[in-house]
Amino acid sequence: xxxxxxxxxxxxxxxxxxxxxxxxxxxxxxxxxxxxxxxxxxxxxxxxxxxxxxxxxxxxxxxxxxxxxxxxxxxxxxxxxxxxxxxxxxxxxxxxxxxxxxxxxxxxxxxxxxxxxxxxxxxxxxxxxxxxxxxxxxxxxxxxxxxxxxxxxxxxxxxxxxxxxxxxxxxxxxxxxxxxxxxxxxxxxxxxxxxxxxxxxxxxxxxxxxxxxxxxxxxxxxxxxxxxxxxxxxxxxxxxxxxxxxxxxxxxxxxxxxxxxxxxxxxxxxxxxxxxxxxxxxxxxxxxxxxxxxxxxxxxxx
Numbered sequence: 001x002x003x004x005x006x007x008x009x010x011x012x013x014x015x016x017x018x019x020x021x022x023x024x025x026x027x028x029x030x031x032x033x034x035x036x037x038x039x040x041x042x043x044x045x046x047x048x049x050x051x052x053x054x055x056x057x058x059x060x061x062x063x064x065x066x067x068x069x070x071x072x073x074x075x076x077x078x079x080x081x082x083x084x085x086x087x088x089x090x091x092x093x094x095x096x097x098x099x100x101x102x103x104x105x106x107x108x109x110x111x112x113x114x115x116x117x118x119x120x121x122x123x124x125x126x127x128x129x130x131x132x133x134x135x136x137x138x139x140x141x142x143x144x145x146x147x148x149x150x151x152x153x154x155x156x157x158x159x160x161x162x163x164x165x166x167x168x169x170x171x172x173x174x175x176x177x178x179x180x181x182x183x184x185x186x187x188x189x190x191x192x193x194x195x196x197x198x199x200x201x202x203x204x205x206x207x208x209x210x211x212x213x214x215x216x217x218x219x220x221x222x223x224x225x226x227x228x229x230x231x232x233x234x235x236x237x238x239x240x241x242x243x244x245x246x247x248x249x250x251x252x253x254x255x256x257x258x259x260x261x262x263x264x265x266x267x268x269x270x271x272x273x274x275x276x277x278x279x280x281x282x283x284x285x286x287x288x289x290x291x292x293x294x295x296x297x298x299x300x301x302x
Contacts, residue, residue, distance in 0.1 A: 026250060026258040026259040027237055027250050027258065027259065027261065027300055027301060027302050028259075028261070028300075028301045029248070029261045029262060029285055029298040029299070029300055029301075030298060030299045030301065031268050031269035031296065031297075031298055032076055032284070032297045032298060032299055033076070033078060033296075033297045034268055034289075034294045034295065034296045034297065035060070035069075035071065035078055035081065035294060035295045035296075035297070036293070036294045037081070038069050038071075038081040038082060038083050039080055039081050039082060040083070042065070042083065043293060044060065044062050044064075044065070044069065044293045044294055044295065045062060045063075045064030045065045045293055046063050046064035046290050046291065046293060047060050047061060047062045047063055047064070047275070047288045047289075047290060047293065047294070047295060048061055048063040048092075048093040048094070048108075048275040048276060048288050048290050049061020049063065049092055049093055049094045049095035049105065049106070049275065049276045049288055050095060050276050050277065050278055050286045050287070050288045050295050051095040051096050051097045051103075051276075051278050052097070052278035052279065052280045052284075052286060053097035053101050054099070054101065054281075055072070055074075056072045056073045056074040056079075056280070057070065057071075057072055057097065057101060058070070058071055058072070058073055058278075058280075058286055058295075059084075059095050059097060059103055060095070060288065060295050061092035061093055061094060061095040061105055061106075061276070061288070062092070063091050063092060063093050063108070063290075064091075064293075065085075066085065066089070066090045066091055066092075067083055067084060067085040067089075067092070068083075068084040068085075068089070068092055068095065068103065068105060068116075068120065069081055069082070069083055069084070070082055070084055070120065073280070073284065073286075073297065078297075084103075084116070084120035086116070086120070086121075086122050088107075088114055088122045088125070089105055089107050089114045089116075089122070090107055090108075090109040090110060091107060091108045091109040092105040092106065092107060092108070092114075093106050093108035093275070094106040094108075094141050094142065094276055095276070096142065096143060096144040096150075097144070098144055098148045098165060099146065099147075099148055100118070100148070101118035102115065102116065102117055102118055102123075102165075103115070103116040103117070103118070103120065104116075104126070104142070104144060104150065106139060106141065106142060111138055111139060112125045112126070112139065113125065113126040113139055113142055113150070113152065114126070126150065126152075126163070126167045127166070127167035128152075128161065128163060128167055128169065129163075129166075129167050129168045129169060130168060130169035131161055131163070131169045131172070132169075132172060134156070134157055136156050136157070137152070137154050137156060137157070137161070138154060138155045138156035139152045139153065139154060139155070140153045140154075140155040140182070140183070141153045141183070141184050141185060142185075143185050143186050143187045143193075144187070145187040145191055145208075146187075146189065146191070147191075148164070148165045149162055149163070149164055149165070149170060150162070150163050150164070150165065150167075151185055151187060151193055153182055153184070153185050153195075158174065158175045158179070158182075159172050159173060159174050159175060160172070160173040160175070160185060160193065160195065160206075173193065173206055173210070173211070173212065173213060174212065175195070175213070176195075176197075176204055176212075176213050176215075178200075179197055179200070179204075180197050180198065180199030180200035180201075180202075181197065181198050181199040181200075182195055182196065182197060182198075183196050183197075183198040183227075183228070183229050183230070184196045184198075184229065184230045184231050185231070186231045186232050186233045186238075187233065188233035188234075188253075189233075189235065190207075190208075191207070191208035192205050192206065192207055192208065192233075193205065193206045193208075193213075194216070194231055194233055194238065195213055196228055196229075196230070196231040196240070198227045198228055198229060199227065200219075201219060201220040201221045201224055201227070201228060202215055202216075202218075202219060202220060203215070203216045203217060203220070203231065203238065203240075203251070203255050204216060215255075216254070216255040217251070217254055217255015217256055218255065220240075220251075220255075220257070222257070223249060223251070223257035224240065224242055224245070224247075224249055225242065225245045225247065226242045226243075226244045226245030226247075227242065227243075227244060227245075228240045228241065228242050228249070229241055229242065229243035229244070229275070230243065230274070230275060230276055230277070232276075232277050232278065232279065233253075234279035234283075234300075235279075235283075235302075236252065236253050237250050237251070237252070237253075237258070237300075237302075238250070238251040238252070238253065238255075239261075239277055239279075239285075241274045241275065241276075241277060241287075242274075243273050243274060243275060243290075244273070245264070246263065246264035246265075246270075246271045246272050246273055246274065247260055247261075247262060247263050247264065247271070247274075248260075248261045248262040248271070248274060248277070248287070249261065262274075262287075262298075266292060268296070269296070269298075271287065271289050271292070271296075272289060272290070272291035272292045273289075273290045273291040273292075274287050274288065274289055274290065275288040275290045276288050279300065283299065283300040283301075283302070284297060284298070284299060284300070285297070285298040285299070285300050286298075
C-alpha cells in the first residue's frame with residue numbers, strides 16, 4: 001500500500017510540474033464543501049455525473065449505486081439530498097437538466113438516454129424520431145442547450161445528432177475526418193457545440209447553424225499532461241477534465257490555455273479521476289470526483 005501511495009504522489013507531483021499552473025487573467029477555484037452521501041447516509045459510489053439546474057438544484061449520477069441523488073445548494077449550504085432509483089436507469093454516467101428541471105441521464109450499461117420528470121419519475125427513453133440511417137445509435141455522451149435541444153455523440157456512426165426534447169430529429173453533424181477519438185461534447189450560451197478529441201488533444205466547435213465542425217485553437221498537448229476526457233463551457237471559460245491525470249484545466253473561448261485549476265489528491269480540494277462537472281448561475285462549480293466517491297463544490301473566481 002505504501003508503494004502505491006508513493007507512486008501516486010510522484011505522479012501528482014509530475015502533473016503539477018508539467019506546466020505553469022496559472023496564466024494572466026485566468027480563473028481560480030476555491031473549495032467550499034463536498035457531498036459524500038444522501039440524507040439516509042448511503043454513501044456515493046464512483047459518481048461520474050453531475051448537473052446544475054435553476055434554483056440551486058443539483059443532480060448527481062451516482063454511477064456505482066445505479067441511482068441519482070438530488071439535492072439543493074443555496075447560500076453555500078447543501079440541502080436535502082434524496083435518492084432517485086428506478087429500474088429503467090442503471091449506471092448513470094452523465095446527467096443534464098432542462099430549463100424546466102427535467103432530468104436526462106445516460107444509462108451507460110444499457111447505452112440509452114433516460115428522461116425523467118423533475119421529481120425523478122420515469123417518462124421515457126429518448127427516441128430518435130426521423131433520424132437518418134443508420135438506425136443503430138450508440139450514445140457515448142450528450143449535452144442539452146438552453147432551448148432544451150439534446151446533442152448526442154453517436155459513437156456507432158461518428159456523428160453528433162441533434163434532437164428536440166421529445167427526440168424529434170433536427171440535424172446531424174459528422175465528426176471531423178481526422179478525429180482521433182471523440183470523448184465528450186458540450187454546448188455554450190451562444191448555442192455553439194464543442195467537441196473534445198481525447199487522442200489528438202484538440203477541441204472542435206460548430207455554430208448552431210453550422211454543417212461541420214472546425215478546430216478551435218491549436219493542439220492542447222502543451223497544456224494537458226494526459227488525455228482529456230470531459231469538457232464544459234461557462235461564460236467564456238472552457239473547463240477540460242483529465243480523468244486519468246486527475247486535473248481540471250481552463251481554456252479561453254478561443255481555445256487558448258489559461259490555467260491548471262485542480263490537481264490529484266485525496267484531501268478536500270484535490271481530485272481522483274474527475275468526470276463530469278457543471279457550473280451554476282452563481283459560478284459555483286460542482287465536480288463528480290469519481291474515485292474519491294464524492295461531489296466537490298468550488299467557487300469560481302474570474
